[in-house]
Amino acid sequence: MTEAAPRLVARDRPELILGDHGLCPGCGEPVALRILLEVLEELGIVERSIGVVGHGCYGSFVQIMDVEVLQCLHGRAPSCATGIKRVRPAAVVFTMQGDGDMVNEGLQEVLHTAARGENVTCILLNNGVFGDTGGHQTATTVVGQRTKTSLDGRDPETHGYPIPVAELVASLAGVSYVARGAVSTAGGVARTKRMLRSAFEHQLAGDGFGLVEILTMCPTGWFVPAGSGPEYLSGSLEAAYPLGELPLRGQP
Amino acid sequence: MRDEVIITGIGGQGIQLMAKTLALAATRGGQHAMLTSDVGGEMRGGPSQASVVVDDEGLRALPILPSTGSVVVMHHKHSAFALGRLVPGGLALVNSSVADPAAIRDAEVIAVPALEIARAANAPNAAGFVMLGAYATLRRIVGVAALGDAMRELVPPYRAQHVAANLRALDAGAGTVLAA
Amino acid sequence: MTTATTRQLLDGCSAITESAIAAGCRFFAGYPISPFTGLLESMSRRLPEAGGHCLNAESEIEAVNMALGAAAAGARAATGSCGQGLALMQEAIAELALNELPLVIFNMARNQQDYFQATRGGGWGDYRTLTLAPKDVPEAVEHTQLLFHLADRYRAPVMLYGDPFIAQTHVSVDVAARDLGPLPAKDWALDGSTGGTGRSRQIWTWAMGKATEPGPGPDGHWRAVAAKFDGIAAMEARSETYRADDAETLVVAFGSAALFVEHVVDELRADGHRVGLFRPVTLWPFPADDLAAATRNARRVLVFELNAGQMLDDVRQFTHDRAAVHFIGGVSIHASGLSFGPLLDVAPIRERILEAAE
Numbered sequence: 001m002t003e004a005a006p007r008l009v010a011r012d013r014p015e016l017i018l019g020d021h022g023l024c025p026g027c028g029e030p031v032a033l034r035i036l037l038e039v040l041e042e043l044g045i046v047e048r049s050i051g052v053v054g055h056g057c058y059g060s061f062v063q064i065m066d067v068e069v070l071q072c073l074h075g076r077a078p079s080c081a082t083g084i085k086r087v088r089p090a091a092v093v094f095t096m097q098g099d100g101d102m103v104n105e106g107l108q109e110v111l112h113t114a115a116r117g118e119n120v121t122c123i124l125l126n127n128g129v130f131g132d133t134g135g136h137q138t139a140t141t142v143v144g145q146r147t148k149t150s151l152d153g154r155d156p157e158t159h160g161y162p163i164p165v166a167e168l169v170a171s172l173a174g175v176s177y178v179a180r181g182a183v184s185t186a187g188g189v190a191r192t193k194r195m196l197r198s199a200f201e202h203q204l205a206g207d208g209f210g211l212v213e214i215l216t217m218c219p220t221g222w223f224v225p226a227g228s229g230p231e232y233l234s235g236s237l238e239a240a241y242p243l244g245e246l247p248l249r250g251q252p
Numbered sequence: 253m254r255d256e257v258i259i260t261g262i263g264g265q266g267i268q269l270m271a272k273t274l275a276l277a278a279t280r281g282g283q284h285a286m287l288t289s290d291v292g293g294e295m296r297g298g299p300s301q302a303s304v305v306v307d308d309e310g311l312r313a314l315p316i317l318p319s320t321g322s323v324v325v326m327h328h329k330h331s332a333f334a335l336g337r338l339v340p341g342g343l344a345l346v347n348s349s350v351a352d353p354a355a356i357r358d359a360e361v362i363a364v365p366a367l368e369i370a371r372a373a374n375a376p377n378a379a380g381f382v383m384l385g386a387y388a389t390l391r392r393i394v395g396v397a398a399l400g401d402a403m404r405e406l407v408p409p410y411r412a413q414h415v416a417a418n419l420r421a422l423d424a425g426a427g428t429v430l431a432a
Numbered sequence: 433m434t435t436a437t438t439r440q441l442l443d444g445c446s447a448i449t450e451s452a453i454a455a456g457c458r459f460f461a462g463y464p465i466s467p468f469t470g471l472l473e474s475m476s477r478r479l480p481e482a483g484g485h486c487l488n489a490e491s492e493i494e495a496v497n498m499a500l501g502a503a504a505a506g507a508r509a510a511t512g513s514c515g516q517g518l519a520l521m522q523e524a525i526a527e528l529a530l531n532e533l534p535l536v537i538f539n540m541a542r543n544q545q546d547y548f549q550a551t552r553g554g555g556w557g558d559y560r561t562l563t564l565a566p567k568d569v570p571e572a573v574e575h576t577q578l579l580f581h582l583a584d585r586y587r588a589p590v591m592l593y594g595d596p597f598i599a600q601t602h603v604s605v606d607v608a609a610r611d612l613g614p615l616p617a618k619d620w621a622l623d624g625s626t627g628g629t630g631r632s633r634q635i636w637t638w639a640m641g642k643a644t645e646p647g648p649g650p651d652g653h654w655r656a657v658a659a660k661f662d663g664i665a666a667m668e669a670r671s672e673t674y675r676a677d678d679a680e681t682l683v684v685a686f687g688s689a690a691l692f693v694e695h696v697v698d699e700l701r702a703d704g705h706r707v708g709l710f711r712p713v714t715l716w717p718f719p720a721d722d723l724a725a726a727t728r729n730a731r732r733v734l735v736f737e738l739n740a741g742q743m744l745d746d747v748r749q750f751t752h753d754r755a756a757v758h759f760i761g762g763v764s765i766h767a768s769g770l771s772f773g774p775l776l777d778v779a780p781i782r783e784r785i786l787e788a789a790e
Contacts, residue, residue: 016628019643041628048624052501062636064643067627070504071636073527076497079489083501083509084622086485087459091505091624109497112490272441272602279441279604287441287602311604314695315597315688318778 006227014038016046016066026226028216028233029058029125031183035193036096036123037065043200049092050084052077054106056098057132058125075106078113081120092203094121099140100130103165107139110165110211117174117208121199124165124213128237129221139163142240146223166213166246173250176207180243182215184230188243195245215241254307255393256317260334261326261347263291263300266380269406270324271302273384277394277402278304284311292330299330306393323359324387325351326366326380335359345387347379362390369424377414378421385425396426439606444569444598445470448538449478450607451576452510457536458484459502459509461495465517466770467599468540472512492517496524496537503533504635506621508580512538512592515546519554525589526555530637530657532620534583536576537561540594542770544687545763547742550593551716558658562586562668563715565593565687567694569603574610581612586664587620593715596771597688664717671719672711673726675701679708681789682730684723684747686712689736689761689776696782707785712743720750727752734788736781737761738772760784 006025016037021030040046049067053059055074062069072080077095085093095102102110102124110122129147130136137147137154140162144153154162170178177199181192192214199210215237217229224232257274261267268289275285286305292298303320305313322343323334328351335356338344344359346352349367364386366379375381381403388394400419407415442450448471452460460479462472472488479486485502489495495511502509513521518539528535539546550563562582566572575592583590626632630644641647648656674694676682685693690711700707710726712719727733733756735744741759748757764775774780 018630046624046627049627050505050622050624062634063640066630066632066642068622068624068633069635070501070531070622071634071638072500073497073523076493076500076524079494079497080501080504082487083459083461083498083503083507084505085501086487086498087502087507087509088505088623091622108491109494112494275602275604276441279439282439284439284604285441285602286604288597289600314692314778315601316692316777318695 014041016041017064018066019064021064022060023057024220024226026217026219026229027057028127028183028218028229031189032123032125032192032214032216033058033061033065035189036196037067039193039196039200040067043197043204045092045200045204048090049094050088052080052084052093052095054095054097054101055132056101056125058096058098059132061096074101075104075109077101078106078109078118078120078122081122082113082116082118085118085120089119092200094123096123096125098131099124099126099128100138103139103163107163107165111168111172114169114209114211115172115174119203119206119208121203121210121212123196124211125216126213126237126241127216127218127221129218131218131221135221140165142236145236147221162240164241166211166241169211170246171249175209175211175248175250176202177210178246178248180213180215180241180246182233182238182243184215184217184233213241254305255322255391256303256305256313256320257322257324257387258301258303258317258320258334258337259324259326260301260331262329263298264296265300265326267300267302267326270380270384271304272406273399273402274388274393275304275306276406277398278306280402281394281398283308286311286313288315301330301334322387322391324383325356326383327351328355343390345383345390347383349379364425364428366425369428370421373420373424375417375421375424378418381418381421382425385422386429389426389429396422439604441602442605443470443600443602444572444594445540446474447569447573447603447605447607448576449474451573452536452580453478453482454607454609455577455580456508457510457580458482459499459507460484461487461489461498461511463489463492463495463513463517465514467542467596468513468517468538470599471538471540492520493524496521499535500524500528500533503528503535504531504622506618506623508584510536510538512540514541515539515549518546518549522554523556525553525561526557526559527637528589529555529559529561530557530654531635532587532657533589533635534587535589536579536583537589537591538594539591540599542596543765543772544595544689544738545742546593547715547737547739550591551718551746558654558661560661560664560716561589561591562664562717563591563593564713565715566598567687567691567711569598569601570605572598573605573607577610578612581615582668584615586660588664593687595688668714669717669719669722670713671722672713674709674711676708676710676726678706680706680731681734681785682708682710682727682732683734683736683785684710684712684743685736686715686743688772689738692776692778692781693736695778696785699778699782700785705789715743718746718750723747723750724752727756730756732788733757734760734785736784738764738776758788760788
């Protein structure tokens, strides 16, 4: 049975996006970018916003997002965001990082920044794979997922277990909002956008650290056809990483 | 006028506080001072040494003094370095309650029974300030009042109860020299 | 009661802190490590009083990246460590250089073994780190303000090479703010304000710009940055000589080592020896032309540094006559591992100079 060919549903690009992205068909990251920029616009904070963007396929977004950005070292975005926010408390500071960036290289940065209660919003684009380098295992690759460094699928015996960074962050005092969404369905996109909005509202209120994890499709890194990304995501990442706003367990 | 001194002793004798008090008093009085410290790793009983150079404008001094005009010996242990740097005929002010003045050669040796003097002044833990009062008066670097002010500045709030005793010790040390 | 004076008795770290605050430093992040810890402590006490922020970061890598962020947002910022901690910061130093961000980095080193690290750098790419090596606390106070000025002037990370004596010696100092001249406004600094204008600011080592306004890209940008460092090299080399004009024997030393050599030069001159000192004040750019001129008439050029021979390479490269260069320094470490050993002392230095002069 052949699947339906992808069809262009709408050409509706926010003004804050300055050009086409060059990412793979079926990639979820551009969707995340779009809803992020929509939220900044809706909240009227574009002229106060400063983004700190890590390294991954999404790194190229620094060329097409009409928001001030610092492109930083792999994993270090939360630390850079800390410095920016401390000296410019009126700015709205966010990070954009992939799972390789935040949960591999930068695990201590995000945990320390969260525990310090820095009033910034970290955004994790989690597709369970190092897409930019060609599809390698990360700390969030789920058990059974095939990557170029876990060819037969992640096996706990050899590769250990994935790290649910949102749950770790939610366990720390100093944190005001943690949520996990997915951009694999229209409903998911809408719910994720609301999560982003809540996170930024908490930053505007000065409540402390916020993290929004967004499960995104990476059909290339998952070795599935472009249109099968959402289905694969539901069956694999979503099963390992439950969606929704996480209860905050940290006691100050 | 330039004055150099190496104060040597063991940890716990207040060497560093003595040295800093002297350097601070000189600074507050409009002179220039340089203070370097060398402490061993142990919390008690290891070597403790400090050098203080006081001069007018244009003080030039090395953090490790190649030679010194004076030494204050609080304890015989670990004193070899300081005594080795003393110029021939230089001043060695010795805490004779603990260290043997007779063991020091080729120097103008002045014995000060600092522990006894401190006890007599009802400041049994302030032998170091007895020696400091004696030294500063002997060398005419700064007065006892200036030392007292500097000491007050340096003693942390949780040790404030020692200030009065320290002042008595400084006075007693100065008095020993003036009486001699 | 003595009259009040603005002169204070300060240890080097505290004096550097006052100088940095006088220069307008308002952000500092660091990780405790001896003998840098005193600087973190004094910044922690004094920066908030001055309206700034001091963070005891959870790691050196985090510290330097926090400072990078603060610098990107336009603040005068600083960090530091000793060589062991700076080893972790190398990537970020390169990033700062290629991002063209100003930052002052205090290497409160344990000895002189970090010369290569400072002057060659351990990060990636074609960048250099302007490094000043004061010989004592008063000079460190001067250099601190100069470094904040130079960092902003050139939009680059710059370094102060300190050591345990500079960190811990107490001296009477008057820390006054110095006016080092006007600087261009930091219109490149991020504050959010250009968001949505189509020309929003971007700080990126690859400098590819926005889709609507492409930048020079890595090729153009990295060549421009390399050229900028060539320009700095031509303008900012600094050195001093001491009794070197008619010297038969010229000793080359930097930092605290030079302070000791000065004293030995005086002693040996009094004994009739024609000895002088050449002191690089910038380690990078190395004062090559000055050294060539100073060594033109010297019979021998003796390099004294507390390491296995690092500045030695630069001296050999730029001395008028390479065959005249001899190494009289060495690795010499205090029993604690944290400071200079017995070689940094007048008697052994004097001995080595005399030995080499025979």
